[in-house]
Amino acid sequence: MKFSTKAIHAGQEPDPSTGAIMTPIFQTSTYAQTGLGQHKGFEYSRSGNPTRTALEDCIAALENAKYGLAFASGLAAEQGVLSLLKTGDHMVSCDDLYGGTYRIFEKVLGRYQIETSYVAAANVEDYEKAIRPNTKLIWLETPTNPLLRLVDIKAIAEIAHRHNLLLVVDNTFSSPYFQQPLELGADIVLHSTTKYINGHSDVVGGAIALNDEEAYQAIKFYQNAAGGIPGPFDSWLTLRGIKTLAVRMRQHESNAFAVAKFLSEHPRVEKVYYPGLPSHPDHELAKRQMKGFGGMVSFSFKGTQEDINRIVSRLEIITFAESLGGIESLLCHPASMTHGSIPREIREARGLTDTLLRLSVGIEDSEDILLDLQRALD
Structure with missing residues (x-):
């Protein structure tokens, strides 16, 4: 099946008991068993639920x-991977990453003497220079959050496998529609399904995908043991959102291109970060590695942090919010929201300044988005 068909049908056969086209919400905590070890594949919904399985x-x-x-959040999915x-x-991790x-990495893993070295994305x-004898994995975001490297x-x-390391790629910004890291050699792919996969800002979730059975069984054990799982309704909402992933x-991307072009020509804008622009330093890599450039655009404006409230107060369509x-x-x-947990000196050294804004470009009419930005910046 092609991508759009998979999004609608993979794991989502009509319900065998009723013929329902949509996967039912199996809103149950437990399942009847006919005897010792005799059940229909499900025992308790922390361990498995048919909606979550789909x-x-x-x-x-x-x-x-x-x-x-699937996990209860993107961070819960990260913890599942880090349980290895x-x-x-x-x-070893790229330096530009979600706060x-x-x-x-620093406040939780650090308590258990698990160290992280950060390198320029x-x-x-x-990455190879940062590898030590006790290194176990390399962690990437690409495109990165928020500078879109x-x-x-x-x-x-190739570096990871030469040193017998796992390569983990957070694919949240691209979605599997635009980028498939496993096809490029990654071992584990991670998503905050809160974002593009669900796509409707009404559920929090996370997920990982992988091919190695040993790693899968280890993370699945952690998933059940730690219990950070999504409920059946959250799973159903995410499945509902996935069906339109390709068209969304x-x-x-179409709207993000228009926004990036507009911002790159605006006198109040200092710098635009969007891999679809030929001026982006990684534009050629993006063309090779991705099937599209995504819907995220970051930009820095000429002014001070105090100007942010003036910009936000003029917005009518675009919402000032996290996620x-x-x-x-x-x-x-x-700097004050998604990456506020990173110390200022580290943020600024990585290029994340107080006048940087990150725009998740929606699917409204592009002319309305551009007019809203024009009002805000002028």
């Missing part, structure tokens, strides 16, 4: 993976 199978299919696992580590381990991920050779997945996969991503990937356009100030 979601996991669909995400695996979209990433061309054998296995999928133990005290004394080390990992919540940085917080887990696009500098391939630096690209990391060469294939090149980093095409519109997100991304929904059908509506959302504007975010990373």
